[in-house]
Amino acid sequence: MTTLSPINSSSEEKSEEQVVNEQEHGDHRLFGLAAFLVADGMTFAGFFAAYLTFKAVNPLLPDAIYELELPLPTLNTVLLLVSSATFHRAGQALRKDEAKLCQRWLLFTAGLGLAFLASQMVEYFTLPFGLTDNLYASTFYALTGFHGLHVTLGAIMILIVWWQARQPGGRITSENPFPLEAAELYWHFVDGIWVILFIILYLL
């Protein structure tokens, strides 16, 4: 609020305009991203609701293949949760202007994300059912696939952030942390969705 005081001295028109522009250029991009993630979350909510309804009311949903192998998805859950923590560390390092450390944590995070995708791929190839085999199989692949798409985009984002966080030369610094913060918020969102997905799809 202190920045607004120059408006009072209304004789200086230029400073007035500057202040108004600053006010309007306030950075609301994270807010916008958060609103978008709410929307994105509603897409997942729709999928979850569809799956749970199918499961509750549809007699043709085969019971036999409910018994999914748990070790691989559990490993996946751990990978994503750890990657959320490492991304957080990358953000901390950036705020302390430690570009090298930040980059190292980012690379580690991207590696965990790619490991998740690889592990998901292994699961897909070892499952005894395909996309169109039955309703359960279709729902399984739609849910995990839509989430996997999010992880893929996230991993690409992290690699871009990693490249832009290099110093000297990168655009992401402690003065301009938005790209990193945006990717981080998105990544936490994707991880949170996975935890819900893991509980609904594998544990319930």
Add this chain to the structure above:
Amino acid sequence: MTTASQQTHQSSSGSLQPKGWLKYFSFSLDHKVIGLQYLVCGFIFYLIGGSLASAIRIELSSPMSDFMARDTYNQVLTLHGTIMIFLWIVPVVNGAFGNYLIPFYVGARDMAFPRLNAVAFWLIPPAGLMLITSYFITGAAESGWTAYPPLSITTPAAGQIIWILSVLLLGGSSIFGGINFIATILKLRRPGLKLMQLPMYCWAMLGTSILVVLSTPVLAGTLILLSFDIVAHTGFFNPTLGGNVIVYQHLFWFYSHPAVYIMVLPAFGLVSEILPVHCRKPLFGYSTMVYSIMAIVFLGLIVWAHHMFTSGTPPWMRLFFTIATSFIAVPTGIKFFNWVATLWGGRISLNSAVLFSCGFIANFVLGGITGVALAQVPFDIHVHDTYFVVAHFHYIVYGGSVFVIFSSIYHWYPKFTGRMLNEDLGRLHFLLTFLGFNLCFAPQHWLGLNGMPRRVAEYDPQFTFINQLSSIGALIMALSTLPFLWNVIQSAFKGAIAGDNPWEALTPEWLTTSPPPVENWTGMAPLVKEPYGYGIKEESIQIQSPDISDPENNKQ
């Protein structure tokens, strides 16, 4: 998405954009240009959708299917519904007037995310073109705007997939717009302007945008699953493969019932702006209006299954959704009585804007009453899927939203162009529209009660006369567009010069030049604390108050 581009967008939108007419055909970042782009683009689609409606009414003026083939009728019907909802009403009541007015109302120089705003608009023309050209290339979708499976997975796939793709694009556009409105209203308010001092349209747009952000993604997800069913032959909604069509209906109506409010809440807001200006009275019951909007937003999200009373819904579900739906009549009724109370005892100038607004109030009450009737299960089972439903929702979306769109065009045209519209042509337009609309849709209540099913090209010959009456109404509606078109085109060049504030209104968009400069105001944005302070003593109205160092004002 970079800071650098954020910092330069303001200046670039001023200097690097093409001037004059050309800017309306470019990727402009100016919220006023984008708003008019939405409006004109939407109106072109309205003319196309209206021609399709005329074709439907021509077909229905005789009991047999003689004007067009049955599957052509289905395509025309689908295109008419989709175009009118997704390409005319939703973009215009939200995108057009929202973009033009919201930055003024919050005292900003542009929307929160100008680039995203332009992207949201430019998704619409390609989506609309795709949808319409599908008719000529592959045949358009045939399953109605609801695209219920199994109908949508058994009709020709190409048209249906194109329909899904264009609705996904339009949904994306809608979501981007919604995010932008929420950020602009909550974050870009001028210092010193409190939420409860905002003009009512801001509240309407805030509520609408919340609905858009919460419900549109569910439709997108559902349509993605539906496209899997069509393309990859999965069985989500295909009973022969173990799927469940009712799940589609639930997910579809979780968006499409709020979509009714996405179309009509902004119209509520616009009427609340127009009436006080022309009645020279404050808006009656500002705070109850705000709470009503928020109540409608909340209730609008939990009533969707009233569209599915005949889909084998269990009794507890029928009970819940009947009660919840009936509740919506309360906040809606509050708003209706507030408008009437605003008119009551005012010095009303009966110009075209007010005529259309009053037409809206009259039509909307009728649509609201049939809506409450339809919420009751026994009645709904009787008239479900008949012309009674067609009459009901046209009273809401045409008698409601479209009347308000016309009213708003008459009200804000002087601000858009700097010139007045011709009042005589405007009154003629209103007369034809009001008569044509009621002649077209009022008889359809009777048709529905007597069992004429909707969406079918042929009907029992006993309904012929009433259908012909309805078709004459449609013809009058089609004709009513002509004086309007002539008026807006001719007045843009030869209309009387409007001046900055021809209505002597108090809301901020009138406190600048007509048309406004690129950044809305040459100096500071005015602080309007009483947007409806008509008839109140002059000195108590604060319009231009640079003194925002007052700590009381600075609290946000």
